[in-house]
Amino acid sequence: MAVKSIQCKQHTFDISYEIINPEAKVDLIILHGWGSNKNLMKQSFGSHMGGFRHIYIDLPGFGKSTCSAELTTADVARIVELLMIHINASKDIILGHSFGGKVALLLDPKMLVLVSSAGIYEEKTFKIKAKIALFKLLKVFGLAKFRSFFVADDAKQLNEYMYKTFKNVINEDFSDEFSKYDGRALLFWGKEDTATPLSSAQKIHKLIKDSRLEVYDGDHYFFMKHAADISKKIEKEFLKSLEH
Numbered sequence: 654m655a656v657k658s659i660q661c662k663q664h665t666f667d668i669s670y671e672i673i674n675p676e677a678k679v680d681l682i683i684l685h686g687w688g689s690n691k692n693l694m695k696q697s698f699g700s701h702m703g704g705f706r707h708i709y710i711d712l713p714g715f716g717k718s719t720c721s722a723e724l725t726t727a728d729v730a731r732i733v734e735l736l737m738i739h740i741n742a743s744k745d746i747i748l749g750h751s752f753g754g755k756v757a758l759l760l761d762p763k764m765l766v767l768v769s770s771a772g773i774y775e776e777k778t779f780k781i782k783a784k785i786a787l788f789k790l791l792k793v794f795g796l797a798k799f800r801s802f803f804v805a806d807d808a809k810q811l812n813e814y815m816y817k818t819f820k821n822v823i824n825e826d827f828s829d830e831f832s833k834y835d836g837r838a839l840l841f842w843g844k845e846d847t848a849t850p851l852s853s854a855q856k857i858h859k860l861i862k863d864s865r866l867e868v869y870d871g872d873h874y875f876f877m878k879h880a881a882d883i884s885k886k887i888e889k890e891f892l893k894s895l896e897h
Contacts, residue, residue, distance in 0.1 A: 698883075765861075
């Protein structure tokens, strides 16, 4: 494991990363989802795809990486890009899970691998809308200390910068960004995913012209059980791309 200090938005971010197969010539950047870290991704994919140089990154504020400012998804992508420049990493293949999928998309790799990616806006249920309205009312009366009863599980226990970042990224609609991507995309999804439902995958599949969708049994973390098969498909697709 290593740490690089990255300067962005007049702030310093200490970004933790780990490289596996350092002598390999093709770079595979692997980005985790919100609330997760690089170790989960390494645990899943680290023993596969030996022909690639794996680069596992803790996104700002997660794992062993720091976050000293409010960020947007574009800011996170820029921080990752600056780290890649520092370690001389190329954009051959970038795999992103959930929130990491949006970051991967903005990095515009030659091959994009989306694993239960976020980025398609889902209309909030009446229950969630009611909770938001009630919290705003309590805030007016100075009762914001009850925030923990109203925020999503993903936002609980976050510091101020990360909570503001969460609010910035949670409702983004990346439909335009998906439609503008002109590389090759592989989409891997879990049938029972409720965080980023299969309907999101189908929308992304339509938006990205050169994309393929593979569906597996499982929830938002289905890839932990199916990493070997996913890895074989990534390798096969990359080899095919070299023929063109």
